[in-house]
Amino acid sequence: MNRIINDPDDVVEDALKGLTAAHPDLLAGTAHPRVIRVAGAGAVGRVGVVTGGGSGHEPAFVGYVGPGLLDAVAIGEVFASPTARAFEAAFKAADGGRGVACLYGNYAGDNMNVKMAVRLAARDGLAVRTVVANDDAASAPPDERGKRRGVAGEILMWKTAAALAAEGADLETVIAVAQKTIDATRSVGIGLSACTIPAAGKPNFSIADGTMEVGIGHHGEPGIAVRPIAPARAMAATMMETILADLPFARGDDVAVLVSGLGATPVMELYILYAHVAEILAEAGIRVRHRFVGNYFTSLEMMGASVTLTRLDAELDRLLGAKARSIGLTVTGDA
């Protein structure tokens, strides 16, 4: 395994040193070694917005801490949930006196630890409410949405909720807009090659050369189907069929589109995929209002990509366009 690491057990600690050293204008450490908060004043006088999750998905999760985005993040080991204590510490780091919204992905470990952390925070009088992202349309049937995983759609949920919090909304309103965002969001991924957790030293799943796994999860969770590798336009068609039918999206809808690489896919290929996604949306009479293409939510050096669509109303459209600054997503409001 040719990688840029020291002791494989130290990758998270070593990366956090680099993250805080590289971005003193965005990120600040806290008393908890696995909690990073926004530099500066933070959420004083407004609702705090928090997430947490395993490492290895960078720029998620820590890369979305910044003005107009997340106030704090709890950080787990590679592909593992943060602890309950880390989530609790993140809540406290994000507390500006008006409660905290914890917006996270639907994984067993995260669910358990967030629940525990919410109870711990409540004992200290801190009100935390949660929204669980379940945008991965491939991970369970439509009538079992509660079983679906959260993937790159979480980013759009963080963006809208944080923008509303910045406007001074109360906790209930921030939670409602986060829920509205994720309810209007569907994602699907395609995996082309596996990845290796440094401490494991070899992939814990495999994708054979010449095949692709439709609906693969961010940690190699099995998808819907293993198929022969197809041209980009066929990949896009397969992905769009899955997500358009699921919400369903309809002619006349306004949407945001997020195409994220899973880590190793060359950036030019993400744009090839986006070109086909845009064509399919144009043919379907769906109007793209916001476009994000890049490595937004990765899985170490997995090859492949995810496509995320969010149906927008005027409020979500406005909140996605609000100014924000972070490692993973900066909106200048200039365009």
Added chain:
Amino acid sequence: MNRIINDPDDVVEDALKGLTAAHPDLLAGTAHPRVIRVAGAGAVGRVGVVTGGGSGHEPAFVGYVGPGLLDAVAIGEVFASPTARAFEAAFKAADGGRGVACLYGNYAGDNMNVKMAVRLAARDGLAVRTVVANDDAASAPPDERGKRRGVAGEILMWKTAAALAAEGADLETVIAVAQKTIDATRSVGIGLSACTIPAAGKPNFSIADGTMEVGIGHHGEPGIAVRPIAPARAMAATMMETILADLPFARGDDVAVLVSGLGATPVMELYILYAHVAEILAEAGIRVRHRFVGNYFTSLEMMGASVTLTRLDAELDRLLGAKARSIGLTVTGDA
């Protein structure tokens, strides 16, 4: 080869469709199919800033077109120079009436085509002056700097020159600041795995598992040495020894640091590398004024990273901090 492409011969055309579709606020097509210009008014009344180069290095080169950065870019096939006609068309697309600065990397094909394009443009009365980036310290000895390749340091040269052009400087002054920037810039790369040009279908070089190539070029050009894979802190030490001694950088210097992934290296590992780079600089008494960590200048899905240092005076420091917006680099001026 598991990749997101259609016909391997169409990857550049297909990617450009996606790029222009995804970023209508930044990028506009031109009459030349391999030239992209900045959206909006462009360089009217000021010096135009242009580059060009092969595809497969995204976000370079096209990803640095935008307000406060490049006005136009000529785009080649994967790892191949743009044509002279493409460079000429890019000059014309960037012409705002005060001449054009063409700031590009030192490769045989680019040198030949830029020279031809400058002559073609001169016939039409368009003044174009050039600066050739040669920041790759590993690619030739210090007394043969003219043979060195241009790598990620080009980005910092584009940034300072474009910021000065935006202030209204004349062509001679813009060229001088670009030359000053690249003269104060040194880079080195380490390759951990090879990459595959889609139209070739297999790597045209190899890096054995368990080894790393110090000083590798952006197209797999041989480096200084093939060594056993080392811990990140040793990789950082090797890279920093090479570039610190070369300029040389000295105690009390102010610098900008750019750590770029070569494509497939997980983002967390780039931050692990940056943490050690920052430690080494602190020990050397060198102050970091600007930090850039991410996939800024890639080589398809090569694993590895490059480190770039630029020694700053007050002018370069100011110009790097000026507002700019592009796919690859956005400076908000808020921090």
